Amino acid sequence: MSTEKRKERERVQREQLIITAARELAEAEGWEAVTTRRLADRVEYSQPVLYSHFKGKDAIMTAVALEGFTELGDDLRAARAAAPTPAHALAQVGSAYLAFGERRPALYDAMFRQNVNLPFATPEAPAVLHAGFNELAEAVAPHAYGADLGLLTETYWAALHGLVTLTRGGRLPREAQGRRFALLIARFTHGLGDGAGT
Amino acid sequence: MSTEKRKERERVQREQLIITAARELAEAEGWEAVTTRRLADRVEYSQPVLYSHFKGKDAIMTAVALEGFTELGDDLRAARAAAPTPAHALAQVGSAYLAFGERRPALYDAMFRQNVNLPFATPEAPAVLHAGFNELAEAVAPHAYGADLGLLTETYWAALHGLVTLTRGGRLPREAQGRRFALLIARFTHGLGDGAGT
DNA sequence: TCTCGTTCCTAGCAGCGCTAGATATTTTGT
DNA sequence: ACAAAATATCTAGCGCTGCTAGGAACGAGA
Numbered sequence: 001m002s003t004e005k006r007k008e009r010e011r012v013q014r015e016q017l018i019i020t021a022a023r024e025l026a027e028a029e030g031w032e033a034v035t036t037r038r039l040a041d042r043v044e045y046s047q048p049v050l051y052s053h054f055k056g057k058d059a060i061m062t063a064v065a066l067e068g069f070t071e072l073g074d075d076l077r078a079a080r081a082a083a084p085t086p087a088h089a090l091a092q093v094g095s096a097y098l099a100f101g102e103r104r105p106a107l108y109d110a111m112f113r114q115n116v117n118l119p120f121a122t123p124e125a126p127a128v129l130h131a132g133f134n135e136l137a138e139a140v141a142p143h144a145y146g147a148d149l150g151l152l153t154e155t156y157w158a159a160l161h162g163l164v165t166l167t168r169g170g171r172l173p174r175e176a177q178g179r180r181f182a183l184l185i186a187r188f189t190h191g192l193g194d195g196a197g198t
Numbered sequence: 199m200s201t202e203k204r205k206e207r208e209r210v211q212r213e214q215l216i217i218t219a220a221r222e223l224a225e226a227e228g229w230e231a232v233t234t235r236r237l238a239d240r241v242e243y244s245q246p247v248l249y250s251h252f253k254g255k256d257a258i259m260t261a262v263a264l265e266g267f268t269e270l271g272d273d274l275r276a277a278r279a280a281a282p283t284p285a286h287a288l289a290q291v292g293s294a295y296l297a298f299g300e301r302r303p304a305l306y307d308a309m310f311r312q313n314v315n316l317p318f319a320t321p322e323a324p325a326v327l328h329a330g331f332n333e334l335a336e337a338v339a340p341h342a343y344g345a346d347l348g349l350l351t352e353t354y355w356a357a358l359h360g361l362v363t364l365t366r367g368g369r370l371p372r373e374a375q376g377r378r379f380a381l382l383i384a385r386f387t388h389g390l391g392d393g394a395g396t
Numbered sequence: 397t398c399t400c401g402t403t404c405c406t407a408g409c410a411g412c413g414c415t416a417g418a419t420a421t422t423t424t425g426t
Numbered sequence: 427a428c429a430a431a432a433t434a435t436c437t438a439g440c441g442c443t444g445c446t447a448g449g450a451a452c453g454a455g456a
Binding site: 234 | 411412413414
């Protein structure tokens with residue numbers, strides 16, 4: 001009986017439709033504009049349908065965040081691959097991270113600012129999450145000099161995250177971001193970095 | 199006619215009462231628990247009274263944030279004063295910053311995470327804000343080595359901010375924060391820092 | 397074609413930030 | 427000391443939020 005398969009297929013499609021609509025709405029007008037009513041309207045279903053797919057609005061944001069992790073991971077991977085030498089990857093990858101934060105603010109918020117109920121620093125964390133972190137770690141590795149690579153990567157990540165969020169929140173002027181990033185790279189590469197701008 | 203003076207005095211007192219109540223409620227249960235109704239209840243006035251003091255809930259959060267900036271500034275000042283040498287101030291002040299973020303999460307959120315309508319990186323920013331930043335800058339100064347002090351301070355600040363927010367959001371395990379901080383200090387002091395734990 | 401099970405929508409709940417209009421209180425002028 | 431004016435404060439309500447119960451419409455299988 002292929003009826004059930006068709007139903008399941010349609011269900012998956014609709015779920016993706018919801019996620020995409022939420023993401024587009026968030027990217028266009030910010031998460032505060034994403035209400036269940038507007039979202040339902042956009043997918044041309046009534047509100048309760050959302051709740052047959054997701055436990056609540058948070059779950060929808062989590063689904064969007066997961067897409068974000070995949071894309072960020074891709075960006076970082078591409079940046080590292082494009083680095084002329086492994087030692088330069090740190091700046092390339094960091095720069096890609098900052099660019100992602102600026103280009104996809106809503107996605108970034110869903111991933112790192114909301115109380116998204118995902119396991120993070122554990123083996124149970126989704127694979128895309130590990131993948132992204134590993135890209136960072138590979139870029140950091142040539143500059144670890146015996147330090148714990150995981151912790152050093154986390155520290156570098158925190159610095160990038162701080163730059164993104166403080167700038168986005170109007171606490172730091174955007175115009176000098178490139179120079180701040182160059183300073184950060186210099187500190188993490190014992191002086192050989194040039195920053196590669198942002 | 200001292201009537202008006204008395205009224206003005208009472209008004210100021212009540213305003214402070216509102217701010218304190220908001221702060222206590224936020225620190226006890228988080229900002230999402232701070233509703234205008236609960237807040238009005240707590241100060242034993244009706245809702246509209248809040249709006250005769252503040253333009254809206256955001257303005258109340260901003261007032262709380264300003265108190266936070268004062269306290270953080272005090273903490274940083276004390277930490278720097280307690281440093282055995284100027285070179286050690288970086289770790290002391292950074293450690294105090296992280297401690298503040300953990301001890302006063304609601305205050306920290308009001309200051310750095312909400313869209314609080316304050317001028318930040320401009321001369322018009324409130325004095326307490328400059329004061330806090332200057333404490334950081336003074337601690338960073340011995341390690342600038344010709345780099346732009348303002349930008350380097352901002353970069354250090356961003357790293358601290360990233361550590362605070364990622365840890366608070368469950369993205370980084372709290373237990374290793376001390377070691378991450380030690381790594382950060384090492385990168386910003388060209389190897390002479392020990393981190394002073396957190 | 398009729399029944400059953402699923403799918404989906406209409407309508408509504410409690411709570412949110414915020415405000416208009418009525419009420420109570422205080423101050424002022426006689 | 428008392429009425430009028432001015433101020434302070436509250437009650438009630440608006441439009442919105444996330445979320446859900448109950449019924450209506452639909453499709454599948456006999």
